[in-house]
Amino acid sequence: MNNQVFTVLGIFVISIFSAATLANAETSVKSSAFEKTTLVEFTNNDSSPIQSVKMWLGKDGSTFQTFKSEKGWVGQKTSQGVLVFSTAEPLKIGQSVKFGLKTDIEKPSINWRTIDASGKEISSGKVTPNQISNIITKPNSQSSSSQSNNKQGTENTKSGGFDNAVFRIIPENPKGGDDIRVIGDGFPPSTYLDFLVNDSKVQDFKTDNTGHLVGRTKIPITLETGRIDLTLADNQGHKKTVSIRISESQPIVQTTKRLTINQVTGLAEPGQTISVNGTGRPDSSIKITVKDPLGIKMFETVVKADSRGSWSYQTTIPLDAPLGSRQVDISDGVETITKTISVSVSNTIKIFASSITYAPGEKLVFNGTAKSEKTVQVTINDPIGKEIFSEIITPDNSGSFNFEYQTTQSSPKGTYAVFATQGESNYVLRIGLGGLPTPQIIAKIDKLNYQSDDKVKLTIQGAPKSSASVLIIDPSDKVKTTETVTMGLDGANTREISLSGFKSGIYTIVAKQPQSQTKITFSVGLQTVSGTIKAQTTKNAYLPGEGILVLGSTDPNTILNLELTDPDGKISKRKDIFSDKTGKFSDGTFRVPTDAKQGNWILKVKSGVKFIDAGFTVSGTIEKTFTIKLDKTEAYHAGDHMSITGTGADKSNTIIIQILDPNNVKIQELQTRSTNEGSFDTLWTIPTDKQSGKYTIKAVSGQVNAEASFDIQ
Template sequence: MNYSTLMILGIFAVSIFSISGIASAETSAKSTNFEKTTLVEFTNNDASEIQTVRMWLGKDSGEFKSFKSEKGWTGTKTPQGVLVFSTSDPLNSGESVKFGIKTEVEGPGINWKTVDATGNELAVGKVLPGQTSAPPPPPPQDNTVIPTPKMDGATFRVIPESPKTGDTVRIVGDGFPPKTVFKFTIDDQPLEDIQTDEKGHVSGTAKIPITKQADRVEFSLVDNQGNKKTISIRITQAEQVAAPQNTKKLTVDQGTSIAEPGEKISAKGTGKPGSSIKITAKDPTGVKLYEAVVPVDNQGNWSHETVVPLDAPLGTRQVEFSDGLDTITRSFSVSISKTINISSSATKYNPGDKFVFNGTAKPDQSLQVVINDPIGKEIFSDILELDSTGVISFEYQTAATSTKGTYAVIATQGSETEIVRVGLGELPSPQIIAKFDKLNYASSETAKITIEGPAKANISILIIDPGDKVKLTETVTLGLDGSKVHDLVLDGYKSGVYTAVIKHTKSEAQLVFSVGLQQSSGPILMQATKQEYLPGDSVLVLGSTNVNVLLSLEMLDPDGKVLKKKDIFSDKEGKFSEGTFRVPSDAKQGPWVIKAKSGSNSADAKFTVSGTITKTFSVKTDKTTAYRSGDYMTIIGTGGGKTQTVVIKILDSKNNEITDLTMSSTKEGSFQTLWPVPSGMEPGKYNIKATVGGETAETTFDLQ
């Protein structure tokens, strides 16, 4: 996360002055807060140098989740939850340093303390949200917040016993407090952080600076409260080798400080020409996560690039860059950033159950939700107006006759998309589901495709241009959660309509998007195919305008509330159609309208929603054109007996029964079922006969 972007909300500042017993010590603290992230800036206003800054939370403020420090500062989190930031280049008077902190709760009070190079406490205070100025609180009682560890019987030694300057020594010891972070120092100069194991055993390595003078020195292990164990050893001078004139000092320009699993990261810098740079990444406990050796070219430049593993643990790690003489440490975080988070109350539901979803998204903005059934047909859509909390909550009632399989919930807010799968009658299958962040792009833009599928699966992407030629083929790998937001660079794409085929083994998704289309400068004609609809009916609109232009459609209820929005485009003949609009099952009766707009031109398709159009029992199919073997036919009945058994028989032209289906009607007397047309049926006209109680309704369909 780029903390410079977080200074937009909740700005507050606190000045902390010297406490009793600390002469002339003064530190000012300025804190900027946004949601659960806080940027704290400390300024040294005293003559004493600040070498260490410690921060901790109150008992009701949760704990620190992650942190980030400026260049030259190293941060660690102790087992007691205290953040300890230290530097080998102390903060002089008038200088400032910033730390980024992420916490469990929003805007907590943050206690802090500054310490000089000799371990003397300089100032102590507490940052409180919304407080512009406050006197310093009393210093925390370290023996109650962080118990003083017992180190009376602790011992340690270094190997080799007679080291030289520039040597890497091994530190081993026993009898220390378990799972405690100690700073290993030479003459009070910090070298490495070492954590004891659960038995209090010490094991670690550190490098003696090549610039250290040969003399008797003190090696110490110091905890975060200043308690330490010290041994005195004489070190000898290493043989000096004259450095060539063209030697460059080690520098690091870390290009990436935060990344997601599967994302590419990079770093570059300078060093001695012809040498190599060792890069080592460690977790907060010192466990090595990654290591690479990078050559330095003849000009003294080096660069390195790698990909964060898909199964990389989330959190902050320290990355060391070493040329054998100097070591530079940087912080790097692995995190997943999502603005929409939705979860279902269950993974598997039974027919007749109610889908229940909850989550969060950006507050005070609208969120469009669409639910597709197992064959990809849209069965529900709504626009949720979120309040200042950003809380999401919506439901969908299934029927006893609802199709079993995997249902996809697609939530969109701006350019962000979240996809959730749930199963009806069975566990959800990892089928491919994909969505572009919008419909039309400029050739200078990058399209974002949200893809859901099997975890860590390799997914092929095929882009077909307006001339039905293959424009691009590439492969992407999904993350551990089965998701991926893929960037599609559109540089060089000509104006027109493109098709994206996203495939994995037997599952695939086809999407259309356009590049360079414009809004219409001519009139728009549009109408619905019927003038009257029932709740739950699909609404098909047909229209015409200029060729290859963008249109925005929205459906409004009798109160003027927008229930769904959809962007479409006209074809090369200027025609357009859209059949994904559906009258809600709880729709208000009265005049409804679908509005089309493109530029300054607009058109309305008006229709009426009635409780019932007729009380006569009727049955129909979802289309009037001929079916083929393998098609899915939706059979719909209305006007029959309420909450009764429905028997549907499929008959051929000779009145021979092909199959029969049984279900229950709703409390409104309607029913709906999905029937897969079997293979092997002969082409011709077939009859559908539905019976509810003593009433019978019939319709026909053609098979080709």
């Protein structure tokens, strides 16, 4: 009895050993599934390490939803729905790897293929959950033909040198018109073979010096659905035939598209949002690379084309982006289109302050650039939004201009907003008095008086990407509208406000943020004066640089225009205002220019055909002393940046500045130019090799000079 048991067990063990030995000749693939989740395990029993694994579903319309791989393996899904897993450390003989897959159907059959490091196929097959994988053997052994897919049965005719030859096609079940790969082994080496479909030659191939064959061809589209014979034959009459069944051909839908892009802007500014779009291959990846003029990559992103091949991308140029040209390469991996974009500032007007912060009592000094020979309107608002300075300036032939504003010890501390306007171009600068400036909210409108069918162009500036509440208060002090706006990356938001339904009167726009708010008034439908205008200045005589306050009365809610003219009749400044609901008006934003001509000046107040002249005289001059000033009183150190400013110099004159060491030896000479107000500023970087001691600065302007000293520690 026991001998019989041992005999049976011996036969069973031998059977297992034989099966295992056979399995070791192929890749072992096992699959298990629960509902729509499938686990596939590959064990490498082949002679070559596995570098990558491909898996795809059948032609029943099912698709992979998600997938996971073990550590060290990276997976991706191609546009054709094929999963490709690869690794930097190939799967060695005897090792295994598992992949988790989720599909849109339960317990799917999965086609698979393993590939070595050279890209050569190792083996392929089809696995169904809880069943043994149907392996298509590598065509390098005699047993492979007997284990091949039963749909590709083979036969030899006049075999001769084809006794050990096998071949197969990929895909296994082609349709008429499909491209196929023909892979064979065991054929005579270096031999030309004809590829026949139902005994009609469609292609010829040549084997390599080992008898291996790889080729591509196409199944004729004219073939009817059914079984066909595929044959490889030499000129000696030796043949190897595979019989397959082809399915019905589907209408061919042309999906391939060339890479194209629509028009791309060639010029952009920091803070501007730009976009690009075009077409490419459906579901393909479009790579956008931006390079500087030296070819160094600055930015790269990838966008996905949709199922129709359309793609688009939008981005905002950073506010601190360097100016200059950019090379933009747009590629789909096959074609590359190159465009050039230039980043520059197109604003025609800019202003610069001699310092970002001032102390109360100091003079604010500004320089600017704009279009030449076209007037620039300059205004300054104090920290509560009140206009304290306004002037019309004509730039010189080079487009340069400058202006100054004298603060007092009682001037309110905080952030001052400086506005410059020339035509449609605007520029805003913030400076601090008694401290650094903060991103205070600022509001500007395009004009003062509107009609009910007009639109108000409102520009709000604050911190980039910040939000602000905007309210409009009507003439009866009730809230007319309210909304929340968001600043762009440049800190600005420009919008148009329709005045439909606004009755005649004076309105107030309030823009506010948690730490800041500003108000600005405008009028709708105001008429000109029909009665009389009364107006006068608070003084009969002024000195250059003094502010002017004008007071008056006229009809309620009427529009008025103020013009300041010099003794030669030249307009120095003009401004629109309006009277309140009681008919009163006032303005304190005018001032006598610092270089004002002595004589009789006129501040004209007019509305329609009505006007009145408020006259005054300008006499005397302001004594100016040529002085220079440094940006700090404490000692400097080697490598520090020193700001040198001066006032009282000759107007529009060259200033020569000499730096003398402790031995009174000149070590540096600088040159700058004074403004038409006689002020100047420049920077000097203290050399790193300068020794400690007291140094002297001498500045010369024409026949006058000034000195200042400083210490280096």
